[in-house]
Every structure is written in C-alpha cells, then in structure tokens.
Amino acid sequence: MVDRLRFYDDFHENFEVVAKDHHEIIGHALMIPVTIRSVNHRHKIVSIVEVAVPEKYRHQGVGQGLIYELESRAQLAGFEAVSAVDNTDFFYELGYVAAENFNIFSTMPVDISANLIKPLADGSLFNKSGKIYYPEEFYGIRRLES
Template structure:
C-alpha cells in the first residue's frame, strides 16, 4: 500500500472512487469544485500494489468566527468498499496528520461518524467550545489538535468554504 499526494492523473480515479463509496455524487462534486476553486490544502491517495486508487482524503481551509488560523476541514475520507476495515483510512489519516503539522496547519475538524474518527484522535468539538456552522449532532462534529496547545482558549463557530453550501 502506497500513500502519496494526489497527482493530476488521480483526479478521475478519485472521482470514480467517491461516486462508488457515497450514496450520492455530492462528495465527488464537492471535491471537484474545491479543487477547481483553489481550496485544496492537502489531498492524499492510497494505492494498491497494482497502482489502483483505493483510498482518498481531502482537506480544505476552515475559519473560526470568520478568522483564518490555518485550520483545516477533513471532507471527505473514502476507501473503496472491498478495501475497507483494513486500516487504510487510519493510515491515510496518520500520514495526513504528520504532513499537515509539518506544513503549519495546527487543527483539523471533521463532520463524521463519531464511532470512527476518535480512533485517529478526534474528540467532540463541543468539549473545546467549538460549534459547526450547521445544526448537526454534537457528537458528529469533532476536532483534532495537531499542534499542542493550539485549542487553548479558542471557542467559536467553525465555518467551511462556500463550496460546502452547495451540498
């Protein structure tokens, strides 16, 4: 299994993967629009030994109360059905955590499954006084502090880029 940064040749395989994993094409359209609009901070793929893209995750900027602090939103994370439950998503996240921290991005938020994301270090954002811009279940909106101490005293509403409003 190889984990690497997205290359131009990966765009269509990523699109196909996202359309196969999610119930609608919304995530695939979102990633394409974020990419086209320059809102991609980090996009990683996991490739099989044969070179097939079998996993993908994508990060884009978020703000806290309208202020850009280099925080990132994870959306989406996808692994091809027959490759799920093999640790690929967690391996993608571990690589992403290290890369984002090295690039100076101290915090990541995610709106996702509360039974999955804590496995890679996410905690409820509400425990840190952070809320999502949309009305979502409290346990589904989570935060991960990459640079220790960054969340101290930081509260407010996390806002995603405008491309998410079209979902």
C-alpha cells in the same frame, strides 16, 4: 463536491491523498482550510471533508493511513488542528474528540457529537473557541470561474 473544492482559491494539492494497491485506487481523502471564528478572533485550521475507501479494503488500515498522512501534511503546513464531521467511531479511534470540549461548534446542521476535532499540538486550541466556517465552495453556492 471534491471536484468543486479543487477550484477553491485556498485549495492545496498536497491536502488530497490517494492510496493505491499496485495501480488500483483503494482510498481517497481530502481536507481543506476552514476558519474558527468568534467575536475576538479568526483561526485557520483544516477540515477533513472526504474519506472514501471501497468496501473490500475497509478494516485494513487504509482509511487510518490516509488520515494520518493528512494530519502530518497539516502539521507540516503549520495548521494546529484538524476537524471532521462524522458520527461513527472511526475518528474517535484516531484521537478525535467532540469539538464542543474546546467550545468549538459547527456552522453546519450536524449533531453536536459528530463535530470532531484533533489538536496537533498540546494547547493549540487554547482560547480558540468559536464556530467553524466552511468556504462557500464547500456548499456549492459560489459560482467558480474555470
């Protein structure tokens, strides 16, 4: 999926982060722009679609650092919120909440409590309810030209 998303028209190179310990890769994270849509509006946010940290580096702050870096880059790029799909406590511990609190739902078949979001500024999700739509490349259904 990660390789496929790198060819996504709206892919931003700075939305991919790699953590290294000397020359060894110890973590990787990727986010992509997605759209919250309702009948009345479309609102672009970003979604974290990949976080990978080898077992021996977990619980050392590597994943947390990757997420904080992505959030910072999202904010600098003008995005007002970050979403993620996860059913562990990891994202909750970083300030993410159930997206349903903002009347935002996923178009993916996931448990409602796994659909998470974090506003990057107070009020940034006010009146932004709707469904999160991922690009076709996320699902691998659009053929990409090399």
